[in-house]
Amino acid sequence: MKIALFSSQNYEKPFFNQFALQNPELEITYFEEKLNHQTVAMASGFDSICAFVNDCLDANVITTLAEMNIRCIALRCAGFNNVDLPTAKAHGITVVRVPAYSPEAVAEHCVALMLTLSRKTHKAYNRVREDNFDLNGLLGFNLFKKTIGVIGCGKIGQALVNILNGFGANVLVCDPNVGEGNYTQVNLDMLLSQSDVISLHCPLTEQTHHLIDEAAFAKMKDGVMLINTSRGALVDSKACIGALKSRKLGYLGLDVYEQESELFFQNHSGEILQDDVFSRLVSFPNVLVTGHQGFFTQEALSEIARVTVDNLLAWKNNQAIKNQVI
Template sequence: MKVALFSSQKYENAFFSQAIKNFIDIEFAYFEHNLNRDTVYLASGCDAVCVFVNDDLNACVLAELAELGIKYIALRCAGYNNVDIESAHALGLQVVRVPSYSPEAVAEHCMALILTLARKTHKAYNRIREENFDLNGLLGFNIHNKTVGLIGCGKIGQALVSILNGFGAHTLVYDPNIGEGSYTQVSLDMLLQQSDIISLHCPLTDATHHLLDAQAFGKMKQGVMVINTSRGAIIDTRACIAALKSNKIGYLGLDVYEQESELFFKDRSEEIIQDDTFVRLSSFPNVLITGHQGFFTQEAMTEIANTTLKNLHALKHKTHTPNLV
């Protein structure tokens, strides 16, 4: 099986090169380009494509992949909102994913964003490098006894609940698909109204697109902290900026962004960023943005590579895999 791996990064090639040693019947062709209508031709001569979160597998791209003889699509991530699944199935393309690589990695990164914003350690770091030891402007707050609301509580959410319990926080959860646990289940409105910190852990679907819009922000506490390590489009970015300007949002931590496919995973330090919305968002002193690195640990990368290759091996040999989408 020959696989075209799109959106290839140097950091992940080492993990795939190590994992592939156990799968002698699979060969990778690495492409730095994102998969889209302009680059789909690169998959010519391959049996499968391996893609990431910002590759665009819309109906047109899928049709062209099918014409090139592609049979399989291997997502090396959990989410699949960037794939037109209905069109893929209609074309006979089989789609697999990595549903769980390291929930703790994302949960811990989420907690890192919370703590950094709460204690302003990122600002303290820059001050000390300039030999400025003044504490004014660095006043933080305790996580202990704060109310933290999780919208979505799958494996990542559950991992975060354990961390928050260790801090002595009061955890509220809105997720119709879970049972009882060491948290309090509430309605979405109650979570928005009562939480000091709100963290998103739900997939991007039609129902969750712009779930946090102007109306949702209006229900939140003044000065609330909002964290998103899930998918960018769950937040209406323009409404979010308005909420920052009015001080409704006191702290914002993002590992994802609605239009990140045009920005993230590349060095753009020598470029003029053309996304005015992102530039405005990043200009706020109470906003902390990381470039979709919540998953990025040694443990998670090892699991992603191994599971992706197991998925491809199962597809090639027509054996069972639980990771079909």
């Protein structure tokens, strides 16, 4: 089976090669290009494609893939909001994903953002390199006994809850699909109004698009910390700018961004960024952005490769696929 892997990065090839070598019936070809309307022709001659979070799999791309007789789309990520599922289903294309590669990786990165913002370690690092040991401007706060709201408590959310309990935080959870746990379940309005820190861990749907908007910020405490390691479009970026300017939002940590497909996973250091909203966001001293690296651990990459290969083998051999979306 020939597989076209789009948006490939050098760091993931060793992990996929490891599992491909164990299954010689799979032949993976790596394409650095993102899958979109301009590059979909590169999938010609393949049996299936492997796509990532920012690849374009809209109706036109999927229809073109179907015309090339491609019948399986293997997502090497958890989210599938970039896939036009009705079109894929209409063309008889199977879509599989990696629902839980390493919940702890993302949860730990989330806490890293919290601690970096609260203790200003990124600023301290730069000061010390310049022999500046002044502590003024670096005053932080404890996570101990703080109220931390977790919106969405799936595998990643639960991993975060476990960590926060270790810090001695008061954890609130808003998720209608979970039962009792070592947290207090509340509705969204209560979570927004009571939390000192808010962390997002829900999928991107029509209902959750811009879940955090101007109205949501109005319900929050002054100086609240917001962390998003889930999906960029959960947050209205322009509303964020307003909340930062008014100081309603005291700290903002982002590992995702709603227009990240044109920015992340690429080196733009020699360019002038054309995204004025992003440029304004990162200009605030209390904003910390990482380029969608929450998943980026050895353990997670190994699991992503293993599960993706297992999904493809199950599809090839007409076996039940537990990670099938459609």
